[in-house]
Amino acid sequence: AQSVSQHNHHVILSEAASLELGCNYSYGGTVNLFWYVQYPGQHLQLLLKYFSGDPLVKGIKGFEAEFIKSKFSFNLRKPSVQWSDTAEYFCAVNAHADSWGKLQFGAGTQVVVTP
Amino acid sequence: DVKVTQSSRYLVKRTGEKVFLECVQDMDHENMFWYRQDPGLGLRLIYFSYDVKMKEKGDIPEGYSVSREKKERFSLILESASTNQTSMYLCASRRGGGANVLTFGAGSRLTVL
DSSP: OOEEEESOSEEEEETTOOEEEOEEEEOSSOEEEEEEEEOTTSOOEEEEEEOSSOSEEEOGGGOEEEEEGGGTEEEEEESSOOGGGOEEEEEEEEETTOTTOOOEEOOOEEEEEEO | OOOEEESOSEEEEOTTOOEEEOEEESSOOSEEEEEEEETTTEEEEEEEEEETTEEEEOSOOTTOEEEEEETTEEEEEESSOOGGGOEEEEEEEEOSSSSOOOEEOOOEEEEEO
């Protein structure tokens, strides 16, 4: 069975600081990888995804993530955060072989950006 | 854009009541999912459906059942609600096959007293 581990449960940082959220998964086969974000009071929405090809993927709002296959990692980065990036961030994995698209989620990281 | 609509944003029920959570999607997606979201646990899959009248258990199906009589509608049923089912419930849908993305509804926050 797959599992997804997010390294930090809570992160507090100031505006303009750089953000990196760690995500590791355990699954030996080919995977699809996702980062979802949930802003306060809003529904879960896709930030970025990796299916194949270039392991560095760019998403919305200046976010990017790098897939490192040898480390089973898919870390999320943003060079300079804004107050509006305050949200909960979820890493998710789906086995390529799973045609139903079931996602396994990490526990989430609550990010608070202070002005 | 795909829209996934959950009919109830907030519900308060009593222990032992039967609870129905409804979810409708408007983009003819084959696959639909019910997750529950709890602090520190992320999202956990309860049930999913890959076609009308077809359903599969997820990771935590105990205490829940589902119904999918029409392609656009996927219902989650708590036959006898218990306090440990107090949670946020999220419905999602995706087009079948291949590398497709889940689209989520706004969620239904259920409190069981």
